[in-house]
Amino acid sequence: xxxxxGEIHISDIKxxxxxxxxxxxxxxxxxxxRALLLEDEDLASVDFEVVHPGESVRxxxxxxxxxxxxxxxxxxxxxxxxxxKVGTVGSGKTHVLKGCAVVTTGKVVGFQExxxxxxxxGADYTPFSKLHNxxxxxxxxxxxxxxxxxxxIRMAGLKAATYLGExxxxxxxxxxxVYETSGVMSGKExxxxxxxxxxVLMLQSQGLLHDTYVxxxxxxxxxxxxxxxxxxxDGAILSGNCxxxxxxxxxxxxxxxxxxADLLEQHGKTLNFVGVIITNENVYLMDKERSSDWxxxxxxxxxxxxxxxxxxxxxxxxxxxxxxxxxxEAAGIKTVIITDEYAGRDGASxxxxxxxxxxxxxxxxxxxxxxxxxxxxxxxIGHPEAANIIAGGFDxxxxxxxxxxxxxxxxTGATNEMGFNKLxxx
Amino acid sequence: MSFRVxxxxxxxxxxxxxxxxxxxxPEYREGAVGPGLALNTAFKGxxxxxxxxxxxxxxxxENLDAAKATVLKMISDAKPDxxxxxxxxxxxxxxxxxxxxxxxxxxxLGLPVVTGMYExxxxxxxxxxxxxxxxxxxxxxxxRQAAPKMAALALKLAKGEKVGASAEEGYMPNGLRVNxxxxxxxxxxxxxxxxxxxxxxxxxxxxxxPSFDRVAxxxxxxxxxxxxxxxxxxxxxxxxGNPDHIESSSASKFGRYDISSFEDLTAADHETAHGGYDPVxxxxxxxxxxxxxxxxKMEKEGKIGGIYPYFFTTxxxxxxxxxxxxxxxxxGKELRDAGIKAAILTST
Amino acid sequence: xxxxxxxxxxxxxHMCTVTPISMTVGANRIVxxxxxxxxxxxxxxxxxxxxxxxxxxxxxxLKAFQTPVDDQTIFD
Amino acid sequence: xxxxxNNEKVRDQYGSLCTLQFVDGGHVDVLTHVRxxxxxxxxxxxxxxxxxxxxxxxxxxxxxxxEEAGPLDLESLDLIEAALGVCRQFKPxxxxxxxxxxxxxxxxxxxDFRLIHGAIAPHLQKGE
Numbered sequence: 001x002x003x004x005x006g007e008i009h010i011s012d013i014k015x016x017x018x019x020x021x022x023x024x025x026x027x028x029x030x031x032x033x034r035a036l037l038l039e040d041e042d043l044a045s046v047d048f049e050v051v052h053p054g055e056s057v058r059x060x061x062x063x064x065x066x067x068x069x070x071x072x073x074x075x076x077x078x079x080x081x082x083x084x085k086v087g088t089v090g091s092g093k094t095h096v097l098k099g100c101a102v103v104t105t106g107k108v109v110g111f112q113e114x115x116x117x118x119x120x121x122g123a124d125y126t127p128f129s130k131l132h133n134x135x136x137x138x139x140x141x142x143x144x145x146x147x148x149x150x151x152x153i154r155m156a157g158l159k160a161a162t163y164l165g166e167x168x169x170x171x172x173x174x175x176x177x178v179y180e181t182s183g184v185m186s187g188k189e190x191x192x193x194x195x196x197x198x199x200v201l202m203l204q205s206q207g208l209l210h211d212t213y214v215x216x217x218x219x220x221x222x223x224x225x226x227x228x229x230x231x232x233x234d235g236a237i238l239s240g241n242c243x244x245x246x247x248x249x250x251x252x253x254x255x256x257x258x259x260x261a262d263l264l265e266q267h268g269k270t271l272n273f274v275g276v277i278i279t280n281e282n283v284y285l286m287d288k289e290r291s292s293d294w295x296x297x298x299x300x301x302x303x304x305x306x307x308x309x310x311x312x313x314x315x316x317x318x319x320x321x322x323x324x325x326x327x328x329e330a331a332g333i334k335t336v337i338i339t340d341e342y343a344g345r346d347g348a349s350x351x352x353x354x355x356x357x358x359x360x361x362x363x364x365x366x367x368x369x370x371x372x373x374x375x376x377x378x379x380x381i382g383h384p385e386a387a388n389i390i391a392g393g394f395d396x397x398x399x400x401x402x403x404x405x406x407x408x409x410x411x412t413g414a415t416n417e418m419g420f421n422k423l424x425x426x
Numbered sequence: 427m428s429f430r431v432x433x434x435x436x437x438x439x440x441x442x443x444x445x446x447x448x449x450x451x452p453e454y455r456e457g458a459v460g461p462g463l464a465l466n467t468a469f470k471g472x473x474x475x476x477x478x479x480x481x482x483x484x485x486x487x488e489n490l491d492a493a494k495a496t497v498l499k500m501i502s503d504a505k506p507d508x509x510x511x512x513x514x515x516x517x518x519x520x521x522x523x524x525x526x527x528x529x530x531x532x533x534x535l536g537l538p539v540v541t542g543m544y545e546x547x548x549x550x551x552x553x554x555x556x557x558x559x560x561x562x563x564x565x566x567x568x569x570r571q572a573a574p575k576m577a578a579l580a581l582k583l584a585k586g587e588k589v590g591a592s593a594e595e596g597y598m599p600n601g602l603r604v605n606x607x608x609x610x611x612x613x614x615x616x617x618x619x620x621x622x623x624x625x626x627x628x629x630x631x632x633x634x635x636p637s638f639d640r641v642a643x644x645x646x647x648x649x650x651x652x653x654x655x656x657x658x659x660x661x662x663x664x665x666x667g668n669p670d671h672i673e674s675s676s677a678s679k680f681g682r683y684d685i686s687s688f689e690d691l692t693a694a695d696h697e698t699a700h701g702g703y704d705p706v707x708x709x710x711x712x713x714x715x716x717x718x719x720x721x722x723k724m725e726k727e728g729k730i731g732g733i734y735p736y737f738f739t740t741x742x743x744x745x746x747x748x749x750x751x752x753x754x755x756x757x758g759k760e761l762r763d764a765g766i767k768a769a770i771l772t773s774t
Numbered sequence: 775x776x777x778x779x780x781x782x783x784x785x786x787x788h789m790c791t792v793t794p795i796s797m798t799v800g801a802n803r804i805v806x807x808x809x810x811x812x813x814x815x816x817x818x819x820x821x822x823x824x825x826x827x828x829x830x831x832x833x834x835x836l837k838a839f840q841t842p843v844d845d846q847t848i849f850d
Numbered sequence: 851x852x853x854x855x856n857n858e859k860v861r862d863q864y865g866s867l868c869t870l871q872f873v874d875g876g877h878v879d880v881l882t883h884v885r886x887x888x889x890x891x892x893x894x895x896x897x898x899x900x901x902x903x904x905x906x907x908x909x910x911x912x913x914x915x916x917e918e919a920g921p922l923d924l925e926s927l928d929l930i931e932a933a934l935g936v937c938r939q940f941k942p943x944x945x946x947x948x949x950x951x952x953x954x955x956x957x958x959x960x961x962d963f964r965l966i967h968g969a970i971a972p973h974l975q976k977g978e
Contacts, residue, residue: 208964258613347603419612643802644785714815754778
């Protein structure tokens, strides 16, 4: 498969009465976009705010972050099976509005986490402080259930990102990146001497607020399967996950999967990137056994020499992670896993809920229990009262001056387990 | 203002002599001696070695308590802001002395301290979780790399600044996980690690899995009929009422109780303090965890020589490995001192 | 704990239910027992039967003491 | 199937569909009860740390086990002991949820219900 990714660099977002991209500025016709989103009968209101890097602004609680994209050439459309019709994506040409994102907020449940600080010490820990963000505050109609609420916000974010992405359709990209992958046979012929490497991408799939969708399929109802790396760049995988702010994979992460990017970078040079095996993190133990059996079986089927495994979430996904690692290693496939740690505030506790000597090559996104002090911001967007709940209990404290002392785990994307960040621990 | 540093070194690095001078008694000298000069350079004027304590390695290890006290007093009298020991590189007794002095400076004088040695130096395993040990090369040629790291960490500690992760500062991992920013993102590090693993090249995991060492099996007991057996349990059996209040989990102590007068444990006299399993069955009959009744019978039948008058009890539940190790050491010492050759350890 | 006691020169027989854990903690002579809440008993039996069961288990421990081993060994 | 829960919502829905043991206590009490069942030979069917709501946050927990007791299942043992270990590490914020704000309590109950529902409904339909 061959995908051309044309990046249009965005350096500002302005709200106005006409939606367009001009000289690197994204103009958003708020009324038009709002009308589109309010077609969803579960939503009562949607408000918009624009935040820029360096501003004294705090956004919370963040549900998802989505990068606007549009399919310009080739089969299918972005977010297949959800926004676009089901159709295999990942080839042709896609345009991206680079440097900006849609950020959805919404208090789906009372204890939701997820802070993005656009400046100050908190900003160092979230990649989204470096983007120009269109923040959408979505309010549901009275009386809808949590799962309807989650669905409504998820769809609003995807629709808005699609609407904005559409503005890039006819633009000339500032920069074009070309990704090309081979089939199993042709890859072997092309790179006979390079080690065959696959990527086992674990997707959160435990149920309400913990779900991931692939081509519209709820991943907990799927067996592990194989994707071409470029499919993720067109939105084949999207996040329905609202909990575990620091180590959940937002849709932005899936679109810009760093493992896929780095493996493609090495593809044909030091390794042969054979494909992506997606698997789930289910609650039922038999599912865990079956899925890890299958991810290993698929890896063997692809005759991999090595595999990278990335995780999402903490606690019982540690079990899936270790099962995957153990079984891959037992099958003779050299494995590196990416995770994060819950080693306690003092860093002295056991970091993972599961462990095995086979996991001898681990990359960590850092200790999520580290305490961080987030100074007061001039402006708080979203549901400021959520700060009370996030900060009020065990995880931290809201100081009288509006600053927050909390664990790193409240910051969106802080200890990402795809290795999106530079944060680590020793 | 420049920080006052006291430096601890051995007779060899003080250029007094080698093995033949290893019994050299502690001596205090004003100013820097030997490797201290390299440290002074590395301080770049921010700190200065005001005095050096020199002690022979044999002297230190053979007169441990007295030597430690003398050395500590010399250090303390020089009123340092921070103390540096070594580096000891791969010299085993020197490494143990550096670790011992450093730990005592930290615990007894309450002063910041840095030492350095090669990772396979026995002093490293003994002290890396207690004091900051800069990892050095295995010989003195590594001084050039070690001095700036030791000086930088010592300055940080003297200033009361936050100490970064082991990988940043160069000290040996001490069991405390510390966050820091790497030069590359995680995915890039992971790809590099995988390429090394695939090529059979060395790589370092960022999170080592908990590891377990082994002990060689004890010898077989040939004369059981004349052997006294000690009873140990991690099942939390205690005299009724748990007189020492042993915690049900993460216990901070172990129990040691007289069973010399018991033929049989019953619900009237023993119970379990363990919070890690359903206590109903052990409370009904503690012999189900600690088989005193059958051992008494075997004693009478002459199958065993006897039962050690005290049994030892811990709660396995949630007890940190380090504590369990400490309890095991204490129990082992008592049994060895009492000449006991055999123990049954029961676990739930 | 078992390691430190054995390191002190005391031969240890570890009687426990979860033998894999016993292997991990480094026991060298291992006698498997009945169940976690009652390793050396079985409340379903009569008192006499239970004593008999326990006696047999401890006999296995005595045999373990008398057997020279080079490596971790389970005495089933 | 044996279902252990302290969540009324789960009890109301599943009480008639499977063998249900209601624990009148907190999250840790449920796990402790489950641990005792594992020790007596029941096998875990669902992960005791379901969900990424931090274990110290949620006051509710529902866990499914096999109805039949067999020999001690080591994987179940590992999982339940590790889950209790995590709970020891992170002190619970709420006990039974009575001490949580009402809407939060309802959210916790709903999530716990959804997680266990998603996991066991397909199996109950098959008559397991």
